[in-house]
Amino acid sequence: MDWQSGLTGFKSYLRLERSLSANTIEAYLHDVDKLQQFFISKAVKKELKTISSNDLKDFLVWVNELGMLPPTQARxxxxxxxxFKYLVLENIISIDPSALLESPKTSRKLPDTLNILEINSMIEAIDLSKPEGMRNKAMLEILYxxxxxxxxxxxxKISNLxxxxxxxxxxxxxxxxxLVPIGSDAIKFLRLFIDDIRIHIAVKPGKEDFVFLNKRGNPISRVMVFLIIKDLAEKAGxxxxxxxxxFRHSFATHxxxxxxxxxxxxxxLGHESITTTEIYTHLDRDYLRETIIQFHPRS
Known part of the structure; x- marks a missing residue:
């Protein structure tokens, strides 16, 4: 089997058998493409059946020399x-050359969290005199x-409320x-947005079920949400x-x-593994000290 046939089958496997999202599938295919680029850069013609663990080790050295950071190398x-797991499952290869390879050590860098006062100050910075104000307030209430x-x-989607x-x-x-619980404040502002603001937006055909829309009637983009939050953080100082x-990190931490x-x-949070959730168990020193004082019998 050649590379193109292997990639086509791999794409179908990821979509149909593993039910991965389009973005994840694209990332996996891009990873395999990097391996192809490595062999091309070395002027080596490699069939899938002839790739060895030493080839993959050389590939990891190559991407490291290119300046790829350890977290990216691990991904x-x-x-x-x-x-290669797919190739083994399909009997295209008999031995998985990647089986014994270890990912580079990566440190878990924790993102910043917001305390409740900071979250409140950002929500209070929203200008509710503008039509998009209630939308933004509902979005932040739901994010947190x-x-x-x-x-x-x-x-x-509206149909999922x-x-x-x-x-x-x-x-x-x-x-x-x-299914995720939603609190009374988030429900209150979500209903206000849907009942009082959203009904006045000319929704683009086919987008009627999306909750959060931009001024043109399309679903709001991830980039726009990012920019809104950056702007509110600046206004809140x-x-x-x-x-x-x-906001997701603060939700879990709190x-x-x-x-x-x-x-x-x-x-x-929808984490498949609890080890992913454990990143949120970082607690500041004051909280730990207060816990020791409150609960330890010798404190």
């Missing part, structure tokens, strides 16, 4: 491992109140659905590096600091 290796990814926020029972249905990574994910069960937080 590329993950894509290649998925590719439900811990959504920005793609989950922009893709939120179950506000009478305080839940919304989210389509997360890998097209996996989950917050100097931290803020993004939509900051829940865990308040004593929430890690498994429950994992479910709400």
């Amino acid at each position: 590329v290796l993950s894509g290649l491992k998925a590719f 109140g439900c811990g959504l990814r920005v793609s989950e926020l922009t893709g939120l 179950y506000l009478d029972i305080d839940f919304i249905k989210i389509l997360g990574k890998g097209n996996k659905e989950r 917050i100097k931290k590096n803020i993004s939509p994910h900051t 829940l865990i600091e308040g004593g929430a069960d890690l498994r429950a937080v994992q479910e709400m």
Whole structure:
């Protein structure tokens, strides 16, 4: 089997059998393309069946010399491992050359979090005299109140709102659905936006089910949400590096600091593995000190 046939089959496997999103599939295919570029740069013609673990080790040295950071190297290796796993499953190769390769060590860099005063100050900085003000307020309330990814926020559908029972249905990574509780404040401002503001927007055909729209009637983009949040952080005088994910991170951190069960937080965030959720268990020194003083018998 040649490279093109292997990539075509791999793409179908990722879409049909692993149900991955289009963006993830594209990233995996791009990872395999990097391996092809490596062989081309070395003027070596390699068939899929002849790739060895030493070839892959040389490839990792090559991408490191190109200046690729360890987290990116780890992600590329993950894509290649998925590719060779597919080749083994299809009996195209008998031995997986990537099986014994280890990902480069990566440090977990935690994003900034916002405390409740900072979150309130950003929400209060929204100009509600403008039509988009109520939309932006509802978006921030949901980002923080439900811990959504920005793609989950922009893709939120009216048909997936179950506000009478305080839940919304989210389509997360890998097209996996989950139900997430939504608080009273978020419900209040979401209803105000839908009932009083959104009804006056001329929605583009086919986009009627999307909750959050721009002025032209299309679903709001992830870039626009990012820019709105950057602008509000500046107006609130917050100097931290803020993004939509900051609200998701703050949501999880505040829940865990308040004593929430890690498994429950994992479910709400839509994490496949609890080890991913554990990144949110970082707690500041003051909180740890207060916990020791309050609960340790010798304090």
